[in-house]
Amino acid sequence: MQLLPIRQALLSVTDKTGLVEFATFLQRGGVQLISTGGTRKTLLDAGLPVRAVSEVTGFPEILDGRVKTLHPHIHGPLLADKDNPEHLRTLTQRSLLPLDLICVNLYDFGQALEQNLNLRDCVEQIDIGGPTMLRAAAKNFHSVLVVPSPDDYPRVMAELGSQHYHVSLALRREISAKAFRLTSAYDAMIAGYLEKDFGEVAT
Template sequence: MDNLLIKRAILSVTDKSGLVPFATFLADNNVELVSTGGTAKTLKEAGLKVTLVEEVTGFPEIMGGRVKTLNPHIHGGILADKDNPDHLETLAKHKIKTFDLVCINLYNFAEAASKGLKLKEAIEQIDIGGPCMLRAAAKNFSSVLVVPETCYYSEIQKALSENKMQADIKLRLKLATKTFELTSNYDAMITKYMKSFI
């Protein structure tokens, strides 16, 4: 599809700068907000209505937050091709709702690595769910707008404001490309760090 109407978003960010104004913009334009832990807390404290991820998945965060978004109700909602009738039929069968916008930024592994932590401590700052959601949304840019960094908030707000809350394919492809670049660099940084222990 050329233009994607933004109706439902998932937000899970480490860097919360600019989060509240961006989420408020979405909420003011009738976008349903779904969120995790600390992000949800920040949004709720700002007076925004938020659906917790565990309400969507029917399962609580476990293992100290290691597992929270790795669930078909999240990834099915991100990866479904909205132009594919088989995908839509599967969603209906399993009562999975689609996401239109995925706003994720990753755990700051560079900061953790710079502190000289022991390997076992540092690896707790390796994001798993975040890159999975980012890559899923970027792969499915035909049906999802991915927001991988805070620096894109104003550009996205402007684009959506000018196009009745619809994200065009050019913007979606651009941000998908930026996302794969970001996750590639993130993995390269982790690889370099772990090699230093070999």
């Protein structure tokens, strides 16, 4: 698909810089917003209509927020190839609306390291759902726009504004490469931390 229409977006961010402006821009274009936890609260406080992820999945956040977006009702629409009639048929049969835009950035593991937290508390700052969504959307750039950083908002808004809320394949592919670089660097930072010699650490 060369020009992808943006109709439904999932936003789940740690860095909320520019979030309200970006979400407001999407909402003005008729984009349905879905969100999680603190991101959703920020958007609701700004007066924006936003569905909770738990409404989409039919399942509450569990395990202190460790499991929120890891669900077929998120990853089915996220990984569906919109050029594949069978994929679209499956979404229809399961009453799933396709996801067109994923705006996700990750728990700040680097900040946890700077705070010199103990091992268990540092591990709690390892993001699982975020990288999973980023990688899925980046893989499926033919059908989904991934937005991994507030730095991407101006360019995305400029293109959507000039294309009547459609986005080009070229931009989707370019940002998907950035998303893979980000998740790779994130994993490398975590691996480097876990490889350290903690001495006799039981927790």
